[in-house]
Amino acid sequence: MLVSLLIVPLIGSLLLLLLPENNPKNEERMKVIALSTSLVNLFISILLWIQFDSSIIDYQFLLEFNQLSFCQFNIGIDGISLYYVLLTTFITPIALLSNYKNIYKNLKYFLISFLILETLQIALFVVLDLFLFYIFFESVLPILFIVIIVYGSGVNRIRSALLFFLYTLAGSLFMLLAILQIYSYVGSTDFQFISLNEIALDSQKILWLSFFLAFAVKTPLWPLTGWLYRAHADSPLAGSILLAGTILKFATYGYIRVLIHLLPDASHYFGPLVQTIAVITLIYSSLATIIQQDTKSLIAYSSIAHMSVVILGLFSNNIQGIEGAILLSLAHGFVSPALFICVGGVIYERTGTRIIHYMRGLVTYMPVFTILFFVFTLANTGVPLSLNFLGEQLSLIGIWDKSPIISALGATGIVFSACYSIYLYNRLSYGLYSPHLKPVKDITRLEFNLLIALLIPTFLLGIFPNVVLDSLHLAVTTLLYNVI
DSSP: OHHHHHHHHHHHHHHHHHSOSSOHHHHHHHHHHHHHHHHHHHHHHHHHHHHOOTTOOSOEEEEOOOOOSSOOOOEEEOHHHHHHHHHHHHHHHHHHHHTTTTOOSSHHHHHHHHHHHHHHHHHHHHBOBHHHHHHHHHHHHHHHHHHHHHHOOSTTHHHHHHHHHHHHHHHHHHHHHHHHHHHHHHSOOBHHHHHTSOOOHHHHHHHHHHHHHHHHHHTTOTTSOTTHHHHHHHSOHHHHHHIIIIITHHHHHHIIIIIIHHOHHHHHHTHHHHHHHHHHHHHHHHHHHHTOOBHHHHHHHHHHHHHHHHHHHHTTOSHHHHHHHHHHHHHHHHHHHHHHIIIIIIIHHHHSOOBGGGOOOGGGTOHHHHHHHHHHHHHHHTOTTSHHHHHHHHHHHHHHTTOHHHHHHHHHHHHHHHHHHHHHHHHHHSSSOOTTSOOOOOOOHHHHHHHHHHHHHHHHHHHOTHHHHHHHHHHHHTTOOOOO
16 A cells, blocks of 8 residues: 555556646646645545554565565555655645646656655655655655746746756765765665664764754755745645645654654754754744745745754654654645645736735735734744644643753744734735725635645644544654663
């Protein structure tokens, strides 16, 4: 069944390749094929979730292919990777639907790109080999690079795509060197084999720093944040949704699977450094968010602030903090795409601008949209009953046991989040209707359904978090470091 998740999008891509372009009927068929393929994959992932046994600590649905000399193509999932796979299969059809009616050129290759991206993302979360982890970590780069350049809307999209490509590629080169060094130490790149071997602390420190640099770029952490808001601002809406919903989770998963699990001594040693960088990133990105005038850039910077809290939770070395970080990363995967749909889709398509000062009083013509926008704004600030609230609280409670000062500084993100989120909502929604804008229509049924689809898991999992936590407990206990 796990193999089906990797194969189904590729089959959909092949079917799309067989259809000739420049035919209106074929274009509609292409959309149906792409959407159906992504929904089939979502259905398979839900079946996988139902069959997953949360009482087993080992990897499940294992498939081994050991014919390659340089790596082992072993795939499997545990309680942690399961939810990132579910998030990927859930976000992909939403990303496709977000640009369902406004991609006119090269539609076939647009759809193929996102189906291939789905396969590559799922592969990253299920491979059990460090070298393959690196390959799939990097494999999304060229596709997203082309998507931003070809389908992006910003005038600086080529620069944004280059920054995204070069930042991530440069950081990941150090990860490749570290993987080669690990192979020379233990003779394998298999996750389970590496975890059974002890690596000296001095060697762990060097390896840890190499991996951390790659993940810090992808998170991103200060001072490596310059690429993210540009990539968001100039990419198509589907690209922003995928980038915020799943691509940023690569780093979160990398911290868990590689740094904390395989290099525990170095992770404990560098814990204070990571916490300091995360707090600096949180405060810097929050202040930068407040002064943004572009709506997509504002949401992009807010993503950096929320991911900083995730990092604090991950390196708290207790169950509450790590589980809170995973919950917050999942919540961010729902709320941030919804906000991008609001500002980069619904508002931008009607007004033709993303500059905050040109927009005001949208509630006059868009009352239904304003209600949904308000609910997601509250979720972004971490109000009770939302999954964001649980994630932030558990992350901060977890880090409190290690450092109350860091936890208190991390809690300032809640105040900052309320400042920029409510400012954005109030500025766009209320006041006299902007004289720069023509009368606009309220959201369509498609846009309403997309937002509702993201709203339901945000609050349903916020009210019933044990749906996720029950499967996480055993997997997270393997990440805890015993301090003697």
